[in-house]
Amino acid sequence: MSQKQFVRLALLLVGLFILAACQPQTVEVTRVVTETEQVEVTRVVTETVTEQGEQVEVTRVVTEEVEVTAVPAAQQEVIFALYQEPQILNPYIATQTASGEVNGAMIEGLVGASAEGDYIPVLAQEVPSLANGLVTYDEAADVLTVTYNLKEGVMWSDGAPFTCDDVLFTYEAIMDPESGAVSTSGYDQITNMECSDELTAVVTYSPFYAPFTGLFGSIMPRHATGAPAEMQRWPYNWHPIGTGPFKMTEWVPGDHITLVKNENYREAPEKPYLDRLVIRITPSREVGMALIQTGEVDFVWDLIEAVVPDLEGKPGVAVHITPGIGTERLLLNMADPTIDATDDPANNPHPLLGDVRVRQAIEAAINKDEINDVLLFGAASVGTGELNIGWGGAGCELTPSTFDPEAAMALLDEAGFTDADGDGIRECNGCETAAAGTPMRLKIQTTTGNQLREQAEQLIIEYLADVGIDMFIENVPSAELFGSWASGAFRKHGMYDVLMYTTSPGIDPHSFMFDFFHSSRMPLEANEGSGTNYMRYLNADNDAALEAAGATPDIPTRQQLYCQVMQQVQQDVPMIYLYNRAEIHATSDKLTGYQINTWDNQTWDSENWQMSE
Amino acid sequence: MTRYIIRRLLQLIPIMFLISMIVFVLLQLAPGDPAAALEDNPNLTAEDRARFEERLGLNDPLHIKYLKWLGNTLQGNWGISVATKRPVLDEIGSRLPNTLRLMITAQVITLLIAIPIGIVSAVKQYSLFDHVSTTFAFMGQSIPVFWFGLMLIMIFSMTLKTADGGPLLPGGGMYDLRLYDEATAPFADRLRHMILPVAMLAMLGVGTYTRYTRGSMLEVLRQDYLRTARAKGQKERRVVLIHALKNAAIPIITILALDLPSVFGGAVFTETIFSWPGMGRLFIDAANRSDYDLLMGIVLMNAMLILIFNLIADVLYAVLDPRVRFD
């Protein structure tokens, strides 16, 4: 090959790269006309002309002036800023909240949750309950039967009818061992499931399963998915077909997802009111906040308390706040952190935190009100326990801890931790759980890159320094903090002092109450690290109460038992509840029909959204 | 010549193999765990988790994992992103054009600015222009590129506004979502959205290339044959443009290829700051969620691009410089 030829080849290669880079630029200009105006239009016209008795086909280019009128009632659209890109939209594979926000506008379930935290019927005609006779419990045989009457005339967005067979299919897909559904809990308690007719589903559980109403929150179509064993590879996962008000037309990864009106929605053509709902992916909340102020987006999802003052009162912006389900808490390790996952925390106590007086002292030393007022601008509420919200805690009075450094110091003195050497840090002088002379030095860990948590950590360190406890930070990425048993994550293996993060309970309190506080739920070698009792908290009364609560359908009994457990937890302080997060979203003040909902995705009522002029 | 290229291509194979091994081992030793994402879900049981881990092969020993991975990769199956469950090649494929579009535009602009400035600086050495441009080049090399990007947003998107109160230049996105989608977005609107990210990325190179051009021009201008050309009575402009530039181009081409890793690095920052859906941001996302296969894929794809560009540069170098022989 000559040199010249070669240069040409090289240039060609470079050119190919450039071409590849420019490929998606279709040069097709669409202009949105907002007012009536004169536009020059060039057209290619083919017409048949009769010329001297002969028919001749003539093609010509015509340029003419046309008056173009704006589309009447301009396109109604909402641009929804999401700072987290959904990775996958299959509701039984996705683990992110952001996925729910997107498929919430497309996918529906049998039963949903209202803004008040009550179950509401969606694809079912009514919520099954003992009262309406759709739930029956045979106590002798320990068999629970739940019947769903499905709404008539519902269609999938591709026009196919929705029937009980789709509900059955959803169950099959979740339970298929190959399908890789993220969670099968609850569904694995189902002993039989059948369609007694096209629109009636009968589900049988045995033994009794208390939180049954929360199941079947999303229904998948049999005809538009694939074989259950293939679920991980269904095209549906990135392009779901649902019965909801919108359907997807475009997903440009990393940039946006375009949803348009579902013409087959059961309330069409009136609803949804919007023509388009565009999900714009932003790199952070703050970018979304800047965009809503310039009017570039209409909805900013999931804001934190600290930014409320930035947006409140800004022209064109409405801030929506409601008490949220998440509670920011400290987990105190009650077992010896040098032992890998001990099953006997009572005899291997944490040298400092193993003493209940130390845990109580830490709680008393923390000024929860100040954290709420200063860091959260008073937008949250002081934490008391797991039952701050929802029906599980109804009628349960839990008082917040009082900030009292004097009492904290007295408790520490009493526990045998005093500052004998005068360095400002207490050490063990006659304490019960540590070797003499052990200084009160504790490590606190949370996820990196969370500004609010880092700020709270700083404050906590200062509060504890004031009572003679030396706390230091060692934050880790969330993947590491929340790592699995197999990966040796220190949280699972109990090798930490203090952790800080938020957990959001579900609508039914049973699973999380049981998993946090029942002694069998300590992650151990024996149970392959299952359970979330990371504090290694032991209390026989609580164990009994939690077991009883899981075995009865009677709501008041369950409520009373959960309350009893929570009151005991307040005494024993395995966790310190810092504050109850608020659920905050901001919208354009032109958006109407939206109601904030901490129990569901914010797109739960997107069919009602409208942009007023 | 052909033989030279074939030999160079063959040499790439062990290098890619070695790179893949280094990166794979590093990634496997890193902590964090794709199953961690499941922890957000309060309804999850240990069995659910165990099934998840089993399915991903998270519990295999290291060398088995590597061999599995290598076998699949050689068959064109680069693995599945743990997070999105989509094939790694699809993930990269949807982002690579965006990154390349940004990078190539930025490189072209860089050269269009840097080469003329470098030439004038060299020809008029020690003039005021030379001093000013050298100072600016120095500043360009010293400015942290991500900070420069932040300042661009601060000035052009936040402070300066259009008549209707919108930002003068968009600080993110690829086109105006209110008006267009992927199919209909016009070139002009895409261009407007590229101005700030390209400016940021170009900033990385302008200083460097100005200095290189100036340096190699100075070197060439001292050479005897240019004196000869001048003595022969050729016009100064012709001497500079034809003779000098042709010779000065050789080192610039080398730098262009060697500089590629840093441009990819710059793209990470640019894409993060301007929410540009490219490979750089994909990498950061993948790193934050321990998406091993995806991380591997991105690093390998980058390494491959860099090696190929290096090869092209080497060959061009050889073609342009008659002193180099292929053997």
Next chain:
Amino acid sequence: MTTNVTYLADQEAAERDEETMLQLVWRQFRKHKMAVLGMTVLLLLIVGVVVGPIVTPYDIERSSLRERYQPPSLVHPFGTDDLGRDMLTRILAGGRISLNIGFMSMVVALAIGVTVGSVAGFYGGKVDNILMRFTDIMLTLPRLFLLIIMVLLLRGINWPYLQESGGIVAIILVLGVLSWMSIARLVRGAFLSLRQMEFVEAARSLGLSNRRIIVRHILPNAVTPVIVAATLGMARAIISESGLSFLGFGVQPPTPTWGNMLSNAQQEMLRGHMWMAIFPGLMIFITVIAINYIGDGLRDALDPRHVG
């Protein structure tokens, strides 16, 4: 005996030469006005970051919530941050760490680079081939990606010293381990040309060990380009650290560095707290440009060809 005598004579001569050499370099360096300015700025910075945190009335880490987000004023010349801490104090304290990381990672890079380069250049042949291939591969890898992967890796190592003070040591190691390549190449290049020279032959004929020849006789001659490369490398390391911290893979708070002070900068800037984004970046910029000018001045002063 002969060896010793020669060696002593050598050393004396070297010391004498060094003195005049240093003076010569300084004379040349002084001519480069920007380099002198850079040196002055850097010295001032060093004094500032050493003395500043001691004399400041404010605490580096302790928050003061009532004074959050104060714009620059006489009391807080650079304003306060999201926890009400004085930005100037933190910038000075952060500068100490950022400069330290820049310097120490260059020491690591020098140690690796000089070793690899000397061995390759001195022995040549197969050793050289293998080592340089490896160096080339390292140069080819996308550096930022590898930096991040190595940071992820080191986070998993449970060696307390590595993670102390926000993981400073880990960052130094990572930066050092990925920055030695150009130094190795320079050292090798110097060796290849020097190894054939007469004084090495002479040393060898005197029966000196290889190690001694490398350390005593060749390395001092390879020093010039390495000093320049190391200076510029230090500037690069400071930028790399800030970039890593900006992306959240660098030094962890509350330990301040210029980089991690900028990690929330985009968010804070969008919320109107512009000073939080401006000042740390400006400090990086000033420091790096000062060091780059010093490097430039050194190159001119040390390189005999670069006169004028």
